[in-house]
Amino acid sequence: MSTDHTVVDGAGHRPAPFRPDLYAGAAFVVLGLAFAIGGSRYDVGSALRMGSGYVPLALGGLLVVLGLLVVAMGFRGGDPSIRDVQREPIPWRRGGLLVAAIMFFGFFVSGLGLGPTLFVTTFIAAMAGHGTSPLKAALTAAGITALCLVVFVALLQLRLPLLGDWLGG
């Protein structure tokens, strides 16, 4: 659709497709299909009495079309707004640590209570930093945990137990 970038050197010498557009487009197609198929399992109804599945099915279909357009854009030179931007490697390990930290919090906060969960969460998160040693991460985690307990428990009086059921709190 955004046709301001045309391939100059003819059909025979097309540059390689622009990867980020292919990925983004594919993601939209997959998500669109998922919502459309999921939506079609609910009562779709008619235009007069739209059922629960009508809107998800229609929007899912639209997302598939848009995803295909994005893929097409990738074959026609790529999205000009990010084409020339340098992309750094994906920080898999650091990102993974952050996700692990948040998941840990979600899984254990009710069982272990706010204090211990927060310490472990911030420790795992801090380990994602550039050049952070375990000792430094532990110190950071201790400081942040103390700060959060003061702010959220003492000042804002959130009803979160400091120690969870598993620890007899």
Add this chain to the structure above:
Amino acid sequence: MDGILLGLETALQPTNILICLLGVTLGTAVGVLPGIGPTATVALLLPITFEFDPVASLIMLAGIYYGAQYGGSTTAILLNLPGESSSVVTALDGHQMARQGRAGPALATAALGSFFAGTVGTIVLALFAPPLAQLALKFGPADYFAIVVLGLIASIALASGSAVKALAMIVLGLLLGTIGQDQFTGVPRFTFGVRELYGGLDFVSLAVGLFGLAEIIRNLETKNSSSIVTKKVEGLWLSKDDFRRIRNPVLRGTALGSVLGVLPGGGHVLASFTSYSVEKNLSKEPKKFGTGVIEGVAAPESANNAAAQTSFIPLLSLGLPAHPVMALLVGAFIIQGITPGPNVINDEPELVWGLIASMWVGNLLLVALNLPLIGIWVKMLSVPYEVMFPAIIAFASIGCYSLGLNSWDVFAIAAAGVVGYFLIRWGCEAAPLLLGFVLGPLLEENLRRAMIISRGDPTVFLTRPISASLLILAALIIIIAVLPSVRRKREVVFQGEDD
């Protein structure tokens, strides 16, 4: 004007002033941290505000928003690290001024310009929101559907990246908004039997994930090595000559910002870019822009703040958020049991006018508080990122969990953060997704209502004059946004410094 008086009465109650002060301080403290823009700041601090009653919590939120914007400008000027696209322009000349040892005047200009623009914006808001709400009361479901579509489409035209991707992100947001119980039939959709998802995805988690976690992962791609140019900020006062030079840029920036701020989808970004180009074109020495001229700070900062104020007009009169921060406010309204829309201004006058008046009070507090406390904010800037981001992760987790004591809200942060990181990496902006998510239920409800009223006749959207004209406008915007020549012009505006 009765409304304003009522508002001032509400806003000037000692507890509310205190809450506004708390919001402004917290907002500045978090907003000043590099890499955290106003949207992320508001999302992160949102859970705290739910501790208060509706009026107080919204006053606090508005305070956080202004504080965050001001904090963002401070970071842009001192570190050359704009937290959000609207302060990119401030950084151009502001940072150069800081390098020349004129950080004080740059910060003072930003504060005073913002205060003046905020005052004017508040008056514009008070004048235009009530009549617009009256008008909106006559809207039927078809008109409402059309206005939501227009709002969503307009946000594409103002996004800086690819229009197709922005549209896809909106649709994805709309789809995510359908998760949870269907409001018409009560059927749970896409919940996979998880009871906690019946109420829908938690929008605070979504916002924190998209704007907080995704941003942190992105920042961890490279080793962060930024240093402050000035450890000490001195000479906050402007000279007579400075005052003379900023007078007209502030006035023009305020006017531009007031008008453009009403536009859905990021009028404040457009306002700051446009006002900068305008000043550059009007200047006798356009070449000096970018080397640290005070006009280059005054104009965009005023435009940005005036726009921040007038972007409340569609929110308070139509219930339509103009940009992601407004979308967060809609979420806050809903959590407080208030449905944003044309009725709010009549049903909850104390709340709406109190909010409007406290914005002005908040702006005043910013000038009174931020300039004297600048030393503290500068200290906050020197907190290393390695310490800061674990703290943000902790705040985000506690905040989202404390809202409903629901672990799924915490898992949602992780999911939204990962998905957001990749989509942003692939050139898709997160803001349209959040707008779509917030407006999705409104869109579906009005679509289904309109179709029932019209007995399944889809032409209803084109036969009602209001809805027809709004939809035609939306179609025009799409056509313009994808037309090559206009796109190129738009890119020039967004690159600003090249014209």
